[in-house]
Amino acid sequence: MEQTVDLSSLNEKARKAMAEVQLLPGETILRIWEGEGFFLGVSPMAKAISKLMRFMAFITCGHIRVYMLVTNMRIVIAESNYQNCGAVGYRAIKTVALGSLLEASIRRDTQCCCLHTRFLQFQTKTEDFTVVVKKLKDEDLKDYLDFLGRVMVNNAQGAQGQQ
Numbered sequence: 001m002e003q004t005v006d007l008s009s010l011n012e013k014a015r016k017a018m019a020e021v022q023l024l025p026g027e028t029i030l031r032i033w034e035g036e037g038f039f040l041g042v043s044p045m046a047k048a049i050s051k052l053m054r055f056m057a058f059i060t061c062g063h064i065r066v067y068m069l070v071t072n073m074r075i076v077i078a079e080s081n082y083q084n085c086g087a088v089g090y091r092a093i094k095t096v097a098l099g100s101l102l103e104a105s106i107r108r109d110t111q112c113c114c115l116h117t118r119f120l121q122f123q124t125k126t127e128d129f130t131v132v133v134k135k136l137k138d139e140d141l142k143d144y145l146d147f148l149g150r151v152m153v154n155n156a157q158g159a160q161g162q163q
Helices: 012-017 044-059 138-162
Strands: 029-036 063-071 074-083 088-097 101-111 115-124 128-133
Touching: 029 128, 029 138, 044 063, 063 138, 101 138, 115 138
Parallel strands: none
Antiparallel strands: 029 063, 063 074, 074 088, 101 115, 115 128
C-alpha cells in the first residue's frame, strides 16, 4: 500500500499555494515536491540574478512557489506568483491524468564544480513538464523515477489488458 501525504502536514506556504486544489472522491496524495519558482538557468550569473529576484520579491512581500503533487489519479502542478505586495499575481493549477504519462526523467546540472541544479521532468501525451526542484537529494530523485516508473508500468499493463 502506498504511503499517503496529508495536506495538513504541509507547511503554511504549501497549503496556500494549493488552496484551490480539490481532491476527487477517493483521491489521496501520494507524493509532493516543491519546485524552484525563481529559476533562470544553471549558469552562475543566472543563479545570482535569481537570488537577486528572490530578495526583491521578499522585500516587496512577494513570492513564486511551485508544487508538484502526485495522487492515485493524477499529477497536479500548482503555481502561486505574487509580486509587489500582491498588486500583481496569479495562481495556476494544471492537472494531468496518470494514464497519459509516457515518460519521466531526472536531470542534474553542475556548473563551476559546485553549483548544482536538479530537474524533475515528465512527458504526457500532449505536453512536456519540467520542474526545477530545491532541497532534493539524489535519493529523492531516485524515488521520483521509481514512483513514476511504476505508474508507467501500470499504464502499459492496463493498455495491454484492454487489447
